Amino acid sequence: MGFDIFVLAVLALVIIYLFMAVKIVPQAEQWVIERLGRYHKTLEGGINFIIPVIDQRRSKFVTQEQLIDVPQQSVITRDNVSILIDAVVFIRVNNAKQATYEILDLKIAIAQLAQTTLRSEIGRMELDETLSSRSDLNAALLAALDQASGTWGAKVTRVEVSDIIVPENVQKAMELQLEAERKKRAVEIEANGQKNATITIAEGEKQKAYREAEALERTAEAQRFEKEQLAEGDKKAMELINLAMAENQTAAEFLLAKERIEAFSGIAASDSANKVVVPVETSEMVGSLTALAQILRDSNKAL
Numbered sequence: 001m002g003f004d005i006f007v008l009a010v011l012a013l014v015i016i017y018l019f020m021a022v023k024i025v026p027q028a029e030q031w032v033i034e035r036l037g038r039y040h041k042t043l044e045g046g047i048n049f050i051i052p053v054i055d056q057r058r059s060k061f062v063t064q065e066q067l068i069d070v071p072q073q074s075v076i077t078r079d080n081v082s083i084l085i086d087a088v089v090f091i092r093v094n095n096a097k098q099a100t101y102e103i104l105d106l107k108i109a110i111a112q113l114a115q116t117t118l119r120s121e122i123g124r125m126e127l128d129e130t131l132s133s134r135s136d137l138n139a140a141l142l143a144a145l146d147q148a149s150g151t152w153g154a155k156v157t158r159v160e161v162s163d164i165i166v167p168e169n170v171q172k173a174m175e176l177q178l179e180a181e182r183k184k185r186a187v188e189i190e191a192n193g194q195k196n197a198t199i200t201i202a203e204g205e206k207q208k209a210y211r212e213a214e215a216l217e218r219t220a221e222a223q224r225f226e227k228e229q230l231a232e233g234d235k236k237a238m239e240l241i242n243l244a245m246a247e248n249q250t251a252a253e254f255l256l257a258k259e260r261i262e263a264f265s266g267i268a269a270s271d272s273a274n275k276v277v278v279p280v281e282t283s284e285m286v287g288s289l290t291a292l293a294q295i296l297r298d299s300n301k302a303l
Contacts, residue, residue, distance in 0.1 A: 020052035030096035032058045042096050059100045061093040065157060068107050070114045072163075081127045084165035089114050089145060090158040098153025106152055110145065114159070117144045127166070134161055 025031055027045040034040055035055050043050075072086035089110055093099050103109050121140045122130055130137065141159040149156050 017052060021049055023048045023050055023057075028063050029060055030063060030093070031060045032096050032100045034058045039097060039101065059096065061096045061099055063093055065090050065092045066107075068111050068114070070111050070118070073115055073118070075119050075122045077122055077125060077127045077130055079126045082167065083122075083127070083130070084163075085118060085122065085161060086163050087114060087118060087141070087159060087161045089156060090160075091149065091154045091156050093154050095153030098151065100153075103152045106154055109152065110149055110154070110156070113145060113148055114141065117141055118161075120144075131164060131166075134164075137161055 023031070023043060024047055025043045025045050029045060031043040031048075032039065033043060033050055033055050034057075035051070039058075040055060068089040068091060070087040070089060072084055074082055074084055076082050091106075091110060093106070099106050118141065121137055121144075125133070125137070138159050138161060141161075142156060145159060146156040
């Protein structure tokens with residue numbers, strides 16, 4: 001009976017020992033184990049074994065990305081404007097030993113560091129830069145926090161400035177300035193439009209005048225060519241007449257008689273009631289006819 005109780009007691013102690021010795025660590029967690037008060041090892045996710053009583057868990061950390069809310073604070077920009085700003089920091093613990101022994105409270109330390117870094121960065125920026133260059137501010141905060149937290153066993157993955165509150169009077173002044181800028185841009189755009197329209201109209205008038213001058217020049221050139229051709233034809237006609245008169249003395253009389261006959265025929269054919277036909281001298285008419293007959297005879301002989 002006593003032996004059975006002893007066996008059951010030993011079995012219970014073994015079960016309790018195994019229960020205390022076997023540690024199941026969840027995935028995405030790290031446990032820091034101390035042996036007799038000194039760091040011994042870091043337990044990863046899965047089944048792990050320790051020595052009960054001698055080994056004790058000092059701390060545990062989640063290796064998933066965590067959010068740290070930076071409390072809202074008042075900061076002053078380079079142009080002496082006081083604004084309220086808050087931010088959020090995302091971290092990931094990658095070394096539980098450093099996070100345990102290098103810093104007392106990791107999250108509080110990063111939040112405080114984020115506040116001081118915000119004051120420092122915004123103090124170097126003007127208000128307009130703070131509002132318009134939020135991405136640059138986030139990048140500067142990320143670089144500063146990541147460098148400082150590297151020795152704490154954590155990695156700062158992202159920093160986001162969540163809100164920037166500007167005083168009401170400053171906001172009204174900014175709205176007035178923005179409205180003035182919009183009106184200024186509208187006036188500039190309208191002036192540029194009028195300027196471009198004036199330039200376009202002037203260019204069109206210039207092209208029109210150029211085309212008209214070019215057309216006049218071409219017309220004058222055509223008229224000059226026409227006159228040159230007519231003059232050339234008259235010149236050749238005169239040369240032929242001179243040649244004919246040199247070869248035949250009656251040619252001049254023939255031409256004169258031809259012109260008289262054509263003139264007389266035109267007058268006779270006119271329907272005007274006021275015309276008066278004056279007969280030419282008989283001797284001149286006969287002479288003209290004689291010259292004409294002589295030319296016809298010469299022509300027949302030549303044939």
